Amino acid sequence: MRKFQILLLFFFGSIQVSYSQLSPKEVAILKNNLIKAVDNSSLTDSLYLKLSEFKNKTALINGYCGTLEALKAKHAWNPYNKIKYLKQALKTMQKAINMDAENLELRFMRFSIEHFTPGFLGFSKDLDVDRKEIIKHYQNRNFGVANDELIKNVARFMIDSKRCSAVEVNILKKFN
Numbered sequence: 001m002r003k004f005q006i007l008l009l010f011f012f013g014s015i016q017v018s019y020s021q022l023s024p025k026e027v028a029i030l031k032n033n034l035i036k037a038v039d040n041s042s043l044t045d046s047l048y049l050k051l052s053e054f055k056n057k058t059a060l061i062n063g064y065c066g067t068l069e070a071l072k073a074k075h076a077w078n079p080y081n082k083i084k085y086l087k088q089a090l091k092t093m094q095k096a097i098n099m100d101a102e103n104l105e106l107r108f109m110r111f112s113i114e115h116f117t118p119g120f121l122g123f124s125k126d127l128d129v130d131r132k133e134i135i136k137h138y139q140n141r142n143f144g145v146a147n148d149e150l151i152k153n154v155a156r157f158m159i160d161s162k163r164c165s166a167v168e169v170n171i172l173k174k175f176n
Contacts, residue, residue, distance in 0.1 A: 033047055048069065051065050058099075062093075066109065069089035070089040070113045090123060093109060104134060104144060108157075115127065134158060138174075158172050
């Protein structure tokens with residue numbers, strides 16, 4: 001639980017959102033509320049409803065929606081609903097990645113969702129693909145619009161995940 005809160009704090013505290021759909025004030029509120037949503041199912045629901053109302057969602061807004069769907073899975077008590085929300089979260093994340101496959105932030109969002117999903121459920125099929133894509137961004141120093149804080153926090157999370165090879169950890173350590 002605490003690890004997931006720290007992950008969201010690192011991630012949402014440093015990402016940039018498309019301002020064409022959210023004002024800077026709304027972005028700041030969203031970032032703060034996403035951290036709180038980890039432990040608050042009603043806040044998760046209200047944030048999800050707000051974002052899902054956007055027409056022509058950007059890849060990043062879809063990524064937020066997918067993350068909130070994953071939080072809905074976390075908050076659900078019924079195992080059937082947990083699985084349903086998780087499946088939807090991964091479907092939404094795939095849609096976001098299809099829209100912007102080179103986006104480090106989206107790859108990281110999906111990686112973190114799958115990282116915290118129990119492996120026996122079989123929903124962690126993109127961990128290797130996303131890990132390799134994230135490492136490629138670090139090798140090529142291709143971070144798009146990601147700021148320095150996000151770059152550092154993703155590197156730290158990837159190292160701490162224990163899912164990277166020794167060579168990959170060495171690449172990431174340059175940014176940690």
